[in-house]
Amino acid sequence: MVGALNLSCILIYLLINHFDLGLAQYSYNGAIDVADALGPKLAGHVFPDVSPDVQEQAARDVIKRVIGKKASESFEVEVNRLLDVRSFQISMLDSGKILIAGWDGTSVCKGFHQYLKYQLNKDVDWFKMTIELPVNQHLPNVSMSSTSASPIIYYQNVCTWGYSFAWWNFQQWRRNIDWMALMGISLTIAPIQEFIWQDIYTQLGLNLDEIEAHFAGPAFQPWQRMGNIRGWGGGSPNQGGGSEFRRLQYLLQQQIIQAQRELGISVALPAFAGHVPRALRRIFPQANFTETERWNRFPNAYCCDLFVEPQEPLFRQLATTFLRRVTQRYGSNHIFFCDPFNELEPPVSQADFMRSTAAAIYASMREVDPKAIWLLQGWMFVKNIFWTDELIEAFLTAVPQGNLLVLDLQSEQFPQYQRTKSYYGQPFVWCMLHNFGGTLGMLGSVELVNSGMDLARQMPNSSMVGAGITPEGIGQNYVMYSFALERGWSDRKLDSAGWFTHFALTRYGVQDERLNQAWQLLRTSVYTFHGLQKMRGKYTITRRPAINLSPFTWYNVTHVLEAWQLMLSARSIIPLDDNRYDIYQHDLVDITRQYLQITADQLYVNLNSSYRKRQLARFVYLGNKLLELLDDLERILGSGSNFLLGTWLEAAKLLAPTVEDQSNFEFNARNQITTWGPNGEILDYACKQWSGMISDYYRPRWARFLDDVTLALQSNQPFNASAYKQHVLKEIEKPFSKMNKQYPVRPSGDPWLISQVIFEKWSKYTKDTKYLHNNRLQLPYK
Template sequence: MKSQIIIFLIVTIFISSCDEPSSENNSNTPSEVLGRLMGQQSEIFDFELVQDDKKEWFKLSIEKERVKVQANSQIALCRGGYDYLKNECKALISWSGNNINIPEKLPAVNRKVETPYQFRYYFNVVTHGYTTAYWDWNRWEKEIDWMAVHGLDMPLIGGAHEAILARVFKKLGLSQGDIDDYFSGPAHFPWNRMGNLNGWDGPLPDSYFDKQIELTHQILDRMYALGMTPIIHAFAGFVPRGIKELYPNVEVRELGWGGGLPLENNAFILAPDSPLFVEIGRKYIEEWEKEFGKASYYLADSFNEMDVPEADNPAQQLEELAGFGKSVYESIKSANSDATWVMQGWTFPYHKDENGELFWTPERLQALVSEVPDDKLLILDMANEYNHDFWKIDPSWKMYDGFFGKKWIYSFIPNMGGKVPLNGILDTYATIPEQALQYHDRKNQVGFGFAPEGIENNEIIYELLSDMGWRETKIDLDRWIENYSTQRYGDYPEQLKLAFQQLRESCYGTFTDHPMHRYQFRPYSKPEGVEDHATVHQSDKFMLAVNTFLSCSDELKDNELFVYDAIEIVVQGLGLIADQKLLNVIDVYENGREADLDEVMEILLVIDRLLASHPNHNLQRWVDFARSWGEISSEKQYYESNAKRLITTWGGDPVNDYSGRVWSGLIRDYYVPRWINYYKDPNGNKKQEMRDWEENWIKTPGVSSINPYENPLKIAKETFAKYYQVRH
C-alpha cells in the first residue's frame, strides 16, 4: 500500500509539472516569438520571467554583451525585447514588413517600464469579417507574434463560435435545415454573432466546422502559452427561426437591422425571461469549455446597433433591460461562475431612437447592467475618438458615470470596414487617453486598447496606440514621429520631417468616419443634390505632403517600407485627382453630352498596378486566403464569392461599397469596368443592370493577372508629378 502511495505522489508531481511550466520553460516563449520575427538576430536577448502579481513591467539592461530582459509576464518580456529594438536599435516590426538592423556593439540600456493597465485590448467583433475571416494558421501565427511584441494581451477572437453553437442547436433537437438557415457565410459571421442577420450568404460547406475547430485550437494554444487572456464569444440570445416549432410556448422576438437585407434574413432573440435563454447559454459555455478548456471572459451583445424590443411604458422597459442583462449573465455564470461577461460599448453613444434622441440614456444602460456584479462585467468603451472628434460629445466613461462601477476598457476604433486611406488625428491618439487615467471618478478602468474594424492599414496609428498602452502620460508627437521615421525608414531627413508635419495638418489632422473615393461608390449611388460623394480627406496641404514625401526618394529609395508608404500616399493623391475628373465626367453626362472616361480609367489602372507591389493591398491575396478553406472546387468557389461579397456589395444598398478597399485587382477588375459598363448603354435600366453585373462579378472566380512595375517608386513619382503640375 505504501509503495502505491509513493507511485501516486510521483505521478501527481509529474503531472503538476506539466500543467504548470517552469519559468525556465516559459522564458523560451519570447525567444521563439522574436526568433520568428528577426531570425538569428534574436540571439542577442536573454529573457527572465520574474514571478510577482504587480502590474506588468519589464526591465532592460546589458549583461555580458547581451540584452537582458526581465519581466513579470510573457507579454511583458516580448514587449521588453521590442522596446529595446525600437528605442536602442531604431528597428520596427509592422504588418507590411520589418526593419531590423542590430549594431555590432549593442547600445547601452538601463530602463524599467510599467504599464498602468491590467489589460491591453485588441480587435473588434467585425475585424473577424473585414480582415481575419479566412486567415490560415500561418497568418494567425504572424498576428499573434505582432500582438505579443506590441504588448497586447487581451484579444477578442471569433474562434469556433459557430461550430460550438451548431453542436448545441443539434442537442436541442433543431434540424440540419434549421441550422443551415441560421448561419451566414464566414465573412459575415460577426453580424450573425451580434444578431444583425441570419443565414446571409449561407449555407456553409459541411467541412467548415471541423476546420474552424482545428484552427481555434492552434490560436488558443499559442495565446495561452504567451499568457494572453482572450475574450470568447458567448450566447447572446439569438436563435434559428425554427426554434418555435420545437418550443411553441417560448416567446421569440424578431429583430431588424439597417443593413438592407431581405426580411427573411432578420434575426430572432429569445425573451429575457425565457428559461431557454439561460439553458442554451449554459450549454454553449459547457460545450466550449469541453472542447477548448476554461475561459475567463465571454462576450455577448444583444442589441448592438439595433432597436431594443418595445415596452408598454418606461418602467417596463427598464425592467426588461435589466432582465436581458440578468439572463445573459446567468447563462454564463450557470456554466462558469468565475467568468466575466464582456459587452461592446460602441452602441451606447451611437444609437438614436426614432426621434433622433440618444436611446441609451444613463438610466437605461444602468438598468441593463444592474443585475450583474461589478466584478463580473467588462465594458469595452470602443470609440473614444468618435466622441472626441466626430460626435463632439463627452466621453462615454464620463457620460455613464464610469460605467457604474463595472470594469471597463478605454479603446479606439481607428478604422471602419478595413478602408485603406490615411485617416485619423494623431494628436488625439497621443493625448486623450491621459484624460481618463487622470479623471477623479473613472472608477474601475482596467485596460486600454484599440478595436479597428479592419487592420493592415494606417500602420503609424497602431504603432502609436501600442506605445500608449505602456505609459500613463501624453506622447510628445514631434519626438515620437522622429523616432518612428528612423525606426521605419532608417533616417529622418528634413524633407521627411516637413512631410509628416504636412500630413498632420491634413489627413492625419482630420478624422473622417468612412473615408472612400468617389470612384469606389456605385455609379448610380450619388445622392441627389450632392456634388461630391467622396469622403477621403482632400486639401492642397495633403497634395503638398505627397510631393514633399516623394522628395525624400533619393535618400530612402532602398528602404522597402519607405517604398510601400510612398505607394500608399501617391495612390491616395492620384485617387483624389481621379475623383475630381470623374465628377467632371458625371457633370458632362448628366447634361446630355457623351462622357469620356478614358483619362479617369487610365489613372485608376496606374493606381492598381502600383498597388501590385504593396504586400497587403491586394485582392488576389484576399481571394487566396478564402479559397484555401475549400476542399473541392465548389467549396473554394463558395468561399471566394463570400469573401468578394463582403468587400463589394456586402448585402444591400445601405451598406453596398461600405468596405471600400483600395486594392490592386479590385480596382482593375471591379471599379473600372463597373464605371465603363454603366456608361456603355445610355438607354438601359442602369440600376438593375449594375446590380446584376456586380452579382455576376462576385460569383465569377478568379482575379485578372498583372505584372507589377519594375520600379514602382519611379512610376509613382512620375505619375504624381504629371498630374500635380497640372493642378498647380
C-alpha cells in the same frame, strides 16, 4: 409583465450579488483611485494559468522569429510575477547580453520591442515581422523599467474576423500573435464557435438543412454570431463542406488560443447572447421567442433570426450548455464576451427589462464559471436613440460592479464613458476604432488619441482600466495603431512630432530630413481628423457613381502632394537590407493612391459642376480624365504586394475544405467587398482600393455613369439615376460576386517608376484651370 420582470430581477440579484471583484471597497472620492485599484486586480483575475517557464519559452520564440536564432542569443528573458503588474525591466548582464524581465510573457516582448525601437532604431509592421541585425550589432547598455498605465491593453473587434482574418491560416496568425505580444497587448477575443453550436443544434433535434440555413458563409460569420443576419453566403447542405470547415476552424481557434495564452495574453471566449436558428421554434414550440428586427434591409431569407429572452428558462439551458462546452474545449480565463443587441433594438424599452436581461445573461456565465467577467462592446449605445440614459444605467448596473468590463469602442470620436458617467462605475477600456470595413484611405486623429486617454483617466470617478485598438479591418494606416498602443502604455501624452520623427527613422533605417518632413506633413494633414462625420472609407473612387455625392476633406491636400514628392526624392538613400525598401515601396504606393483618391474627388466636384451648368464639352473632358486616373490607379496598385485583389481571393479558395466549396468561398470574398448582401444591402461598405477592383468593378461603374450622363446632356434630358442604379446593380455589381476570373498574387512593375510618372502627370494637371474651376473640398458641418 412589469411585475414579473421585477420579481425575476430581484431573484437573479440575490443569486449573483454576493460575488464581485470587491470594487465597492474603493473610494470614489479620488479622480482615478478606483481605476488604479481595480485595473491591476482585473488584469490578474483574467490572467492565463500558465507557468513562468512556459511564458519565458514563448517570449524567446517570439524574439527568435523576429530577429533570427543567432541574434536572439544576445537576449535573456525572465518572467517575474513579483514585478509590478504589466511592467518590464531592461538591463545588461555581465556577459554582455541584454536581460528583459517582465511581469508576464507579453510584457517581456513589449520590453524587447522597446529596446529594438528606441535603442537599435528597428521596428516591425503588420507587413514586416522580421528584423535583420548585423552580425556585429552593438547592444547599448541600458537600465530602465516601465509599467503600463493601462493594466489591460486590448486588441480586436468582432468584425475584424470577417474583414481581415476570414481567410487566415495559423502561419498568418502566428505573425499576428507575435506582433500582439511586441505591442504589449494583454486581452483579446476568440469568437469561433460554430462547430460547438453545430453539435448542440444536432443534439437538440435540428436537421442539417435547418442548421445550414442558419450559419452564414465564412466572410459573414461575425454578423451571424451577433444575430444581424442568418444564412447569407452559407454553403448548400449537399456540398458537405460546411461541417468540415467548421471543424477546421475550431481546431485553428484552439491553436490560436494556446499560442496567445502561452505568452500571457488573456482570451475572452463567447457566451450565449440569445440568438438562435428560426427552426428551433419547431423543437421548443412553447418557448418565448421574438424575431430580431431586420438589419440593413436584408430580405426574409437572410434576416430576423429568433431571440430567446434571457428570462426564459430555455435561455439558461442553452447558455449554460454552450458555455460549458466552450470552456471544456478552449479552457477559460474567466472572461466572456457577449453582445445581445449589436445594432439591433431590444424587444422591450423598459428599465426593468434591461436590468433583468443583463442580470440573467451574467447569471448564466456565473453558473458555469463563478469567477466570470463579462466583456461587453459599448457599440450598441453609440448614436442610438433607443438607449436612453435610464436604460443604459439599468443594463450596466445589473451586474455587480467590477464584473462587467466595457469596451468604449470608438473613444476617439464617439466616447460613451462621458455620457454614462464612466459606465456607472463599471470598468472600461478606452478604444480607438478608426477603421470600418477594412477600407483604405489615409486618415486618423493623432491628437485626439493623444489627449483623449488623459481626459478619460483624469475625469472624476474614472473607472478606465485599459486602452486598446478595435479596428474593423487592419492592413492600413499602421502609424495610427502603433501610436495608439504606445500611448495606451504611457502614463502621459506623447510628443507627437518627435514620435513621428522616430517612426520615420525606424521605418526606413535612415535619418533623412525629407522622410521626416514627409511624415510630419502627413501628421498635420490626413492624421488631424476631429469632426463628427462618420468616416467609412467611402471616397469618390469607390462609391457608386451619382450626381449627389459630397466629397470632403479636413486638411490641406497640398501637404499630401509635398509629402509624396519628398518620398519620391528619398529613393536613393533607402537601405536595401532588412526589407526596408519593401516598406518604402509600400508607403510609396499608398501615398500615390491617396493623392489619386483626392484628385478623383476634385475631378468629381468639377464634373458635377459641369453637369449642373450643362457644359457638355467640359463634362466629357473631365470624364475622360477620371477614367485615365482610374487606369493610373490600377497600375500603381498592381505594383504593390499589399494592394492585390488576387491575394484576397486566392486565400479564400485555399481555405475551402473541398474543391466544391471553392466557388462559394470566392463568392464570399467577392461579395463582402462589393455588394455585401444579395442586392447591395450594405453596398461598398467594405470597399477596397486594390488592383483588380479598380479595373473590373469601380472603373466599369464610372464608365457607364459617364456615358449615361453624357447622353442626358446631349439630349437635353435629366440624368435618370434610378435606371442607372438598376443597370449597374444588375450588369456590374451583382455579377462581380459570381465571377471566377483569376487575378495576380504578385506585383507587377517598379512602384517608384510608376509613381514618378503619375506624379509628373497629375501634379501638373491639377494646376490647369481650363476645366478645373474649383478644386476645394469642403468639410460639411452636419
